[in-house]
Amino acid sequence: MQIISCLRPIWRSFIMIFLLLGLAVFPANAQDSTAAAPAAGGGDVAAGQTLFNNNCASCHAVGDEVVVGPGLKGITQRAPSKDWLYKWIRNSSAVIASGDAYANQIFNKYNKLQMQSFPDLTNGDIDNILAYVESASTAAATPAQAQADAQGGQTASTEASGGLSTQYFTIILVSLLVVLFLVLLVLLMIVSLLTRFLKERKDLSEADREVLEQRTSIGKLLQSGVVKGAVGIIAVLLLGKIGLDSVMNIGVSQGYAPKQPIAYSHKLHAGEYKINCAYCHTSVYKGKNASIPAANICMNCHNVIKNGSPEIKKLYTAIEKNQPIEWVRVHNVPDYAYFNHAQHTNVGGLACQNCHGEIEKMEVVQQVSPLTMGWCIDCHRKTDVNTKGNAYYDKLLAVHASKEPMKVATIGGLECSKCHY
Ligand code: HEC
Ligand code: HEC
Ligand code: HEC
Ligand code: HEC
Ligand code: HEC
């Protein structure tokens, strides 16, 4: 009759493994997203990450891809010296002007783009940035990072540096938890069946009877201090992780798809009914802004079509009260950068879908592209200038005639002043 006393330690240890695994899932995650990896070269990686994201990420990746400037992977080995790096980062033009060979070589290689100066960064700050770059570039060699960069979506390196490996790790741990949980349930059922069966029997020894009486019920177990503590810790870690994730995503609005005041559908109008984009976005080929249609344009059709529908009634109310419909803006480039639609749609001959995705399939408009500086620059590097039927380019073309196709970068598409005043 020792079966029961054998079973108890077994399922107790199961519960312990279960809780320990639960604890393991969250720290494993949290650690990766804060990049609390051991500091390489003595700098503070976390501080370096903040500095890098605030000052450098708009132009540099931690891997070896080019954003605006070169990828910084292996920079400490590549650069002439640590001292050179301090000087360069604080004032690169001074280093170039001094005639430094390496500085002039990279300056020419990157189309004579002027790197911003950072006179306020101390040597310590720069050490921290370099430490972060080193630790992140080793972690960055995952497929996730490469993919994110290939899409030109190089925003904050933090996003991708957690990468696929953690995702798989989490998935494996969670499935282990689920399996263990099921095993635990089955074991509990066996135990309770056995105890019920044994209680019926009268011929039990004193020792066995005792074990039977003091068997731990699930209720009691859940109330024990250890379990309460563990549940508490898991809850705190979980909340912490959610908070951390949302902080990391501030400023990246890719995927943003707000609910609009009227259930207007591009899928229906631009997709099924094939209404031309410029019928509503009237200035998209002529002006800087594409413009959002006023209710009058909708009324060209809706004074007869579906004019009983509650959604269409909202159009009528807006016109009666002479109040514009408060569409929620989806895409937004900051004021300090200049973007012009006509330049891209009319002069450049680009389709809307290049930047906005398949709008004609969207029930609700969603921001598909990151709209970061790296995204603009990346396209300017890759895209040929549309020279067809454009007299303005004839002279330029003559100069470029036999050379490779003329990219937007060639005509000045990487110059700071074209996008920033
Ligand atoms: C506005 C864009 C821009 C910003 C912001 C920027 N850089 Fe640069 N950086 C460049 C460009 C472009 C180059 C290539 C050299 C050139 O054209 O001047 C470069 C070159 C470098 C190099 C030399 C790379 C090599 O391959 O030798 C280092 C190091 C560097 N930057 C570090 C930084 C750090 C650290 C920060 C943030 C504190 C930063 N940069 C911010 C544009 C930028
Ligand atoms: C019948 C009128 C109509 C047509 C046709 C139309 N749109 Fe729109 N579009 C709207 C309205 C109204 C909004 C604002 C509400 C919304 O975001 O859904 C809008 C919003 C947008 C936005 C988001 C604007 C922002 O806030 O950032 C984009 C991008 C856009 N349209 C692109 C297109 C493209 C591309 C086409 C053609 C394939 C097209 N539209 C055809 C009426 C139209
Ligand atoms: C060129 C004609 C045309 C224009 C312009 C137009 N619509 Fe429509 N709209 C239609 C058609 C056709 C339907 C589908 C009616 C049906 O399902 O029978 C429709 C359906 C709708 C519906 C769904 C109504 C329902 O209850 O099913 C809404 C909402 C709507 N339109 C809003 C707008 C808004 C807002 C604008 C202006 C930005 C606009 N439409 C401009 C032709 C138009
Ligand atoms: C080269 C990329 C690119 C192309 C091509 C493009 N857009 Fe845009 N679009 C943008 C950007 C960037 C913004 C945000 C502009 C801003 O905030 O000033 C935007 C904003 C908009 C808006 C919001 C209102 C506004 O003007 O800011 C509408 C509507 C829109 N686009 C429609 C269109 C339509 C329709 C086409 C095709 C005829 C088109 N876009 C082609 C990049 C593009
Ligand atoms: C899908 C590719 C693409 C994207 C994304 C893109 N552009 Fe362009 N851009 C072009 C093309 C093509 C031209 C050349 C038009 C022409 O033929 O003059 C151009 C030209 C320009 C010019 C004029 C350059 C010159 O030398 O005359 C400016 C300024 C500009 N783009 C700003 C931006 C900004 C700001 C963004 C990001 C918000 C952006 N572009 C995103 C393709 C793109």
Ligand code: HEC
């Ligand atoms: C093709 C257009 C384009 C060119 C060329 C360009 N920028 Fe930008 N830049 C942008 C856009 C768009 C943003 C806003 C990006 C965002 O909101 O993430 C931006 C943002 C910035 C920022 C703010 C970065 C941040 O993360 O807050 C700085 C600083 C900057 N640019 C400097 C430069 C310098 C210096 C150059 C020349 C080497 C340059 N830019 C060339 C389009 C451009």
